[in-house]
Amino acid sequence: MTRYREICADLAGRIGDGDLxxxxxxxxxxELAQRFGTTASTIGRAVRTLADAGVIVTADRRRTRVAPDGAVAARRFLHAERVFRLAGSDDPALDVVIRRLGRGLRPVSTEGSFGGLRAVRQGYADGAAVHLLHHTGTYNAPFARGLLRGLRPHLIHLWRREQGLLVPPGNPRGLAAAADLAGLRVAKRRHGTGTRVLLDRLLLAAGHDPDALRGPETGSHLETALSVASGVVDAGLGVRSVAHDLDLDFVPLVCEDYDVVLTGDALDAAAPLVAALHEPDVRAAVTALGGYDAGSAGRVEELGA
Incomplete structure (x- = not known):
């Protein structure tokens, strides 16, 4: 490693750890040249490199400060070559972030939120996108604490999103709640997905047997919307954005937290993801899909278990 890169790594490490x-x-x-036993030109090159990476900001030649979100940028700089393996739930907005990260994020094929959590627990994935409501009324955190106990579980907050009934234009059957699905042909997500859990909970709360619901199983929110748009089913449960894409009507039912669950050891690999979630254009692209609130995107929460 060249000397200026060593200096970059030293400073970025201190910033990423919170020392600066x-x-x-x-x-x-x-002063830095004296501390590191090198030349002023080498320090200048290191400073320019860190500034270009968003780790520090240089107001003038005399003052250099740690940038806003500099710790996130520092971790991204230090671990740019690592790949974050993401499993779990399907979400159209997540595709926006995956395209932004390119090779820095590798999707791991699993079936829904439960499958994603299992992949993280077994070490096949670094993180899982989930939207699971615990019986305590809290999303995602209780499942992370339980399944990743002893592994320093964390949440990376993605966004809040609307889920509801996808129905043909004009809502010809006048559907207003999950209870109205009884007796209809309904597209259902597969078992193990958070959306299927949500549908079953809503039906049980309305006094209906989820297993009595007729209709095909689908592999994604888009497939559910396509089933409704093609007339194969009367309705389905999904996110608002796919209704918008296919000119369907949408009956909102819940607003849920959508997060990434990961272990403490995966935080460095997740740094590019966290940084991308803080970028205004990424947040704007997610919000533009409809039905998303990305105000807390990128906030990392240590769950303390």
């Missing part, structure tokens, strides 16, 4: 907080002023070029 957001807004903290770095020593001047001459």
């Amino acid at each position: 907080a957001e807004g903290a002023e770095l020593p001047g070029v001459r």
Whole structure:
């Protein structure tokens, strides 16, 4: 590793660990050169590299400070070559983020939220996208604490999203709640997906047997919407954005938390994902799909178990 890269790694490591907080002023070029036993030009090259990476900001030649979200940018800089393996739930908005990250994120094929959590627990994935409501009324965190106990479970908050009934234009059957699905042909997500869990819960709460519901199983929200649009089924449960894509009507039922569950050891690999979620254009692209609130996207929460 060249000397300026060693200096970049040292400074980025201190910023990523919190030793140098957001807004903290770095020593001047001459002082840094003396500390690292190198030339001012080498320090200047390191400073320019970290500034280009968004780790620090240089207001003028004399003052260099840790950038807002500099810790996130520092971890992204240090672990740019690592690939984050993401399993779990299907979501159209997640495709926006996956395209942005390119080779930095590799989807791992699993069946829904439960399959994603299992993949993380077994070490086949670094994180799982989930939207599971616990009986305590809390989303995702209780499942992460239980299944990843002893592995320093964390959540990366993605967004809140609307789920509801996907129905033909004009809602010809006048559907307003899950209870109205009884006796109809309904597209259902497969067992193990968070959306199937949600549908079953809504039906049980309405006094209906989920197993009595007729209709095909689908592999994604888009497949559910296509089933409705083609007339194969009368309705389906899915996110608002796919209704918009296929000019379907949408009957909102719930607003749910959609997060990534991961272990503490996977935080470094997740740094590019966290950084992307903070980018205004990524948030804007997610929100533009309809039915998403990305205001807390990228917030990392340690669950303390």
